[in-house]
Amino acid sequence: MTSLRGTIRVVPDKSLTHRGAIFGAITRGRTVLTRPNPGADCQATLRAVAALGARVVEANEQRWVLESDGVLSEPTQVLDLGNSGTGIRLLAGLVSGLPGLTVLTGDDSLCRRPMARIADPLRSMGARISTREGGRAPLAIEGGALHGVDYRSPVASAQVKSALLLAGLSLREGQITLEEPERSRDHTERLLRFYGVPLEVGETRVTLRASSDLGPAGAAGTNLSARSWLVPGDISAAAFFLVGAALAPGSELVIDDVGLNPTRTGAIDVLRRMGAELEIETTSEEPEPIGRLVVRSSELRATIVEPGEIPRLVDEVPILALAAARAEGTTEFRGAQELRHKESDRVRTTLELLRVLGVQAEESEGVLRVHGRGPKATFSGGAIRADGDHRIAMTGLIASLLTDEPLAVDSRDMIATSDPGFEATLQTATGGAAQ
Numbered sequence: 001m002t003s004l005r006g007t008i009r010v011v012p013d014k015s016l017t018h019r020g021a022i023f024g025a026i027t028r029g030r031t032v033l034t035r036p037n038p039g040a041d042c043q044a045t046l047r048a049v050a051a052l053g054a055r056v057v058e059a060n061e062q063r064w065v066l067e068s069d070g071v072l073s074e075p076t077q078v079l080d081l082g083n084s085g086t087g088i089r090l091l092a093g094l095v096s097g098l099p100g101l102t103v104l105t106g107d108d109s110l111c112r113r114p115m116a117r118i119a120d121p122l123r124s125m126g127a128r129i130s131t132r133e134g135g136r137a138p139l140a141i142e143g144g145a146l147h148g149v150d151y152r153s154p155v156a157s158a159q160v161k162s163a164l165l166l167a168g169l170s171l172r173e174g175q176i177t178l179e180e181p182e183r184s185r186d187h188t189e190r191l192l193r194f195y196g197v198p199l200e201v202g203e204t205r206v207t208l209r210a211s212s213d214l215g216p217a218g219a220a221g222t223n224l225s226a227r228s229w230l231v232p233g234d235i236s237a238a239a240f241f242l243v244g245a246a247l248a249p250g251s252e253l254v255i256d257d258v259g260l261n262p263t264r265t266g267a268i269d270v271l272r273r274m275g276a277e278l279e280i281e282t283t284s285e286e287p288e289p290i291g292r293l294v295v296r297s298s299e300l301r302a303t304i305v306e307p308g309e310i311p312r313l314v315d316e317v318p319i320l321a322l323a324a325a326r327a328e329g330t331t332e333f334r335g336a337q338e339l340r341h342k343e344s345d346r347v348r349t350t351l352e353l354l355r356v357l358g359v360q361a362e363e364s365e366g367v368l369r370v371h372g373r374g375p376k377a378t379f380s381g382g383a384i385r386a387d388g389d390h391r392i393a394m395t396g397l398i399a400s401l402l403t404d405e406p407l408a409v410d411s412r413d414m415i416a417t418s419d420p421g422f423e424a425t426l427q428t429a430t431g432g433a434a435q
C-alpha cells in the first residue's frame with residue numbers, strides 16, 4: 001500500500017474553465033482567465049468560441065486571454081467538442097440565439113450521449129435543431145430570435161440549466177424559467193451575477209428576464225463588460241486524492257486552492273459522514289469560494305447517499321464507491337441513474353471496476369450498493385476496463401495504491417480530457433511510488 005503525503009494543488013476547475021471561455025466570448029473587451037483547466041475538453045470549448053468569433057490572444061497553462069466585441073458570428077466550420085458534454089450542451093444553448101447554422105459534434109462517446117434534454121427545451125424557445133436518431137449528436141442548429149419558456153426539466157442537470165440560461169441571454173422580451181428536480185451546480189448563475197446580469201434564483205428554480213440592455217437585438221452575445229478571474233482547483237479532481245489519502249494508511253495530504261462551491265462539495269460531506277478526518281479552511285470567495293483541504297488516513301464506515309445529494313457529487317460517485325469498498329458495512333448511492341449518461345455508463349463501469357478489485361456491488365432500481373470489505377482490506381489485482389472514461393481510469397489508479405498485486409488500467413490516455421497532470425500529481429503525493 002502506498003500512502004499520500006505532502007502538499008499538492010489539483011488541476012483547475014473544468015466546469016468553470018468552459019464557462020470562462022464562453023463568457024470571454026460573449027462579453028466586450030479583454031478577459032484574462034488565470035489558471036484555466038488545460039484538459040482536452042476545455043481546449044475544445046476554447047477552439048469553438050474562437051470559431052464563433054472570439055479572438056484568442058494567448059492560451060497556455062498560466063492564462064487564457066480572449067478579446068471579443070461580445071457578439072458571436074456564424075461559424076464556417078463544424079464545432080467539434082471531442083469528449084465534452086459540458087462543451088456541446090452549453091454551446092448548443094448559446095448558438096440557439098445566433099442567426100445562421102451551427103453544427104456541433106464530438107467523439108463516439110459524446111455522440112452516444114442524450115441531447116434531447118437540451119434540444120427539446122431549446123426547440124420550445126424557437127431554435128430549429130436536427131439531431132441524429134434518438135436525439136444524439138451531431139446537432140445542426142438554426143438559431144435566431146428566441147422566445148421565453150417556463151421549463152420543468154425532468155433531470156437535475158447544470159448542463160441543461162446552463163444551456164437555457166445562455167440561450168436566454170439573447171431574449172429581447174419575455175423570460176425563461178427553469179425548474180429542476182434537485183439543485184444542480186450553480187456556476188452559471190454565479191457567473192451571470194458576477195458579470196452583472198440580474199437573476200431570480202430559488203432552491204431549484206431560476207428565472208432570467210429579457211432586457212434590451214443586455215445586448216443587441218437579433219444577435220447572440222451581450223453588451224456586458226469582460227472581467228478577469230482566477231479558476232480554483234477542481235473539487236472533482238481533488239476527490240481522487242481525498243479518497244486515496246483517506247484510504248491509504250499513513251497518509252496526510254494537504255490540497256491547496258480548491259474550489260468549494262457548496263453545490264459541488266457533496267463528496268466532502270459524504271467522506272466526513274463516513275468518518276474521514278478532513279479539515280476545510282476557506283481562503284477566498286471570489287468569484288467562488290476557494291480553500292485548503294487537509295485529509296488523513298481514516299477508518300471509514302458505510303453511509304446512505306440520498307437522491308437529493310447526487311447532483312452535488314455526480315462526478316464523484318466512482319471514487320466514492322471505492323471509498324465505500326474499503327469501509328465497514330454496505331453503502332448505498334440512491335438515485336444514481338444519471339450516471340448511465342456520463343462519459344461511460346458509470347453504473348456499469350463502476351460495478352465492473354469493483355468486481356475486479358474483489359468487492360461485491362450491485363445496482364437495482366437506481367440504487368448502487370457497495371458491500372464494504374472493511375478498513376483493513378487489500379484489493380485484488382487484475383485489469384480494469386475504463387471504457388474510455390477518464391474518471392473510471394483515475395479511480396483505477398487510486399485503487400492501485402491499495403493493492404499489492406499488479407492492477408492494469410486502460411484508457412489512461414483519456415485522463416487528459418480533464419487532468420493531463422493527474423499521474424504526475426499522483427507521483428508527487430506518493431513520492432514516486434504509484435504504479
Ligand code: S3P
Pocket residue numbers: 014015016086156157158159160162184185314315338
Ligand atoms: C457539469 C455538469 C454535470 C457534470 C459535468 C459538468 C457542468 O453534468 O457531470 O461533469 O459543468 O455543468 P450534469 O449537470 O448534466 O449532470
